[in-house]
Amino acid sequence: MVRTRFAPSPTGKLHVGGLRTALYAYLVAKQNGGQFLLRIEDTDRGRFVETGTMNILQSLYWAGIVPDEGVVLQDDKVSQIGDKGPYIQSERLPIYKKYTDELLAAGNAYYCFCANERLEEVRQFQQKNKLPTGYDGRCLKLEKKEVEAMLAAGENSVVRLKMPKTGETVWNDLVRGVVKFKNELVDDQVLLKSDGFPTYHLAVVVDDHLMEISHVVRGEEWVSSTPKHLQLYAYFGWQPPQFAHLPLLLNADKSKLSKRQGDVAVEDYCAKGYLPEAIVNFVAFLGWNPGTEKEIYSMDELIKDFSLEKVSKAGAVFNVEKLDWFNREYLKRLSSNEVTKRALPWFEKSDYFKDQKLKIKDREWLAKVVVLEKDRVITLADLPQAVKFIFELPGYQKDLLIWRKGTIEEVQKILPELKESLNTISIQDWNKLILEQKVGEWIKQKMYSTGSVLWPLRVSLSGQQNSPGPDEIAEVLGKDETLRRLDVAIVKLSS
Ligand code: GLU
Numbered sequence: 460m461v462r463t464r465f466a467p468s469p470t471g472k473l474h475v476g477g478l479r480t481a482l483y484a485y486l487v488a489k490q491n492g493g494q495f496l497l498r499i500e501d502t503d504r505g506r507f508v509e510t511g512t513m514n515i516l517q518s519l520y521w522a523g524i525v526p527d528e529g530v531v532l533q534d535d536k537v538s539q540i541g542d543k544g545p546y547i548q549s550e551r552l553p554i555y556k557k558y559t560d561e562l563l564a565a566g567n568a569y570y571c572f573c574a575n576e577r578l579e580e581v582r583q584f585q586q587k588n589k590l591p592t593g594y595d596g597r598c599l600k601l602e603k604k605e606v607e608a609m610l611a612a613g614e615n616s617v618v619r620l621k622m623p624k625t626g627e628t629v630w631n632d633l634v635r636g637v638v639k640f641k642n643e644l645v646d647d648q649v650l651l652k653s654d655g656f657p658t659y660h661l662a663v664v665v666d667d668h669l670m671e672i673s674h675v676v677r678g679e680e681w682v683s684s685t686p687k688h689l690q691l692y693a694y695f696g697w698q699p700p701q702f703a704h705l706p707l708l709l710n711a712d713k714s715k716l717s718k719r720q721g722d723v724a725v726e727d728y729c730a731k732g733y734l735p736e737a738i739v740n741f742v743a744f745l746g747w748n749p750g751t752e753k754e755i756y757s758m759d760e761l762i763k764d765f766s767l768e769k770v771s772k773a774g775a776v777f778n779v780e781k782l783d784w785f786n787r788e789y790l791k792r793l794s795s796n797e798v799t800k801r802a803l804p805w806f807e808k809s810d811y812f813k814d815q816k817l818k819i820k821d822r823e824w825l826a827k828v829v830v831l832e833k834d835r836v837i838t839l840a841d842l843p844q845a846v847k848f849i850f851e852l853p854g855y856q857k858d859l860l861i862w863r864k865g866t867i868e869e870v871q872k873i874l875p876e877l878k879e880s881l882n883t884i885s886i887q888d889w890n891k892l893i894l895e896q897k898v899g900e901w902i903k904q905k906m907y908s909t910g911s912v913l914w915p916l917r918v919s920l921s922g923q924q925n926s927p928g929p930d931e932i933a934e935v936l937g938k939d940e941t942l943r944r945l946d947v948a949i950v951k952l953s954s
Contacts, residue, residue: 478738
């Protein structure tokens with residue numbers, strides 16, 4: 460059974476890099492008919508953020524990555540499901556204690572009483588002399604009796620991994636191929652801290668084993684920790700999982716992706732009006748490529764086509780323009796009703812909404828408004844502004860009404876005539892097809908050039924240099940408002 464997990468630390472908001480890790484782990488589980496777990500790694504109490512778990516869950520659910528087991532959302536509350544829990548590490552302290560004791564008893568771990576100051580001195584000495592940094596093994600030399608006496612005296616202690624200092628640790632990484640580390644360069648990692656909490660390294664191994672994880676998918680920053688983890692698997696006599704270390708995410712300038720160069724939290728993209736489908740599709744391509752031209756992938760298609768073997772080792776550049784492209788593609792593909800439904804929160808927040816509440820409640824009408832601009836905007840958040848001209852005619856200069864090949868006298872003549880002609884169209888017939896046809900016939904009959912009529916009509920209705928076509932706008936505005944806007948233009952022209 461393939462079982463993967465996403466094991467974030469609740470230190471703030473879910474990062475797009477975290478979303479990618481979760482997505483890849485989810486895809487590996489789903490394409491093998493397996494299970495995807497969510498475990499919360501909250502043993503670093505200094506970095507713990509109370510709202511972190513909720514934020515991670517909300518972002519994952521928003522993206523459609525729902526755990527089968529572990530920490531889940533139920534009735535909008537953080538809860539846990541599964542028979543291998545608890546799935547929050549701070550609730551598993553006795554388990555880690557038990558395994559630490561086992562390592563100590565077998566001589567595979569040891570107590571260390573060194574104060575931080577001493578460790579700092581050692582580190583500085585090593586750096587100055589260009590030596591590999593790490594614990595120098597002083598407490599490894601303590602006699603059993605000395606250790607017992609110090610423990611009995613209540614001296615501060617941690618438990619360290621006794622890493623062999625010869626040989627190599629080798630594994631076949633599903634992304635990076637064969638990876639080798641010289642054991643002498645691997646630190647005697649702290650496994651249990653003086654506050655009784657395990658470090659990540661102990662907890663991750665114990666939990667991945669007990670939770671029967673078959674594939675560990677995680678960021679490249681953990682590659683150098685993997686030898687320690689494999690050593691722990693060996694000491695416990697456990698079969699290690701397969702490892703896949705994902706490439707770093709980079710800014711456009713190839714530096715490590717950071718907040719300083721733009722948003723990195725999934726929540727921020729959600730708030731900016733990006734669609735979850737677009738974010739998932741975009742994030743899937745950060746490091747993975749199907750090797751074909753196809754770029755638009757639904758979650759189901761990703762489940763079918765994704766493979767860790769096709770994930771690159773090289774860092775993946777986080778390119779917001781590409782995300783914008785994906786978002787536009789998805790906005791085009793979604794129905795206007797769907798886009799309207801999703802854009803509603805942004806309409807409700809927009810400055811002009813209050814006065815338009817009644818109109819906005821008419822969803823069918825709003826969907827027609829949305830159609831006007833949904834293929835042009837980048838995000839849902841752009842929509843209310845893009846269609847604002849429907850709700851409020853913007854102020855504009857009368858010169859805007861003059862077509863580039865026309866004159867003011869011509870517009871002054873055409874617009875009143877056009878208004879009269881439009882007035883003869885009944886409210887029942889007031890739709891873009893009939894409008895287009897009638898206006899077209901009228902232009903022919905009057906022998907005007909198309910631009911000399913359609914340009915001022917469109918500007919009268921939109922008040923803008925650029926906008927959708929006049930028939931579409933007129934349909935959405937309705938007959939009364941269309942004629943009123945023509946009046947506004949006619950008055951402007953005579954002033
Ligand atoms: N808690 C670790 C993190 O937040 C998990 C690393 C792993 O997946 O093993 O990155």
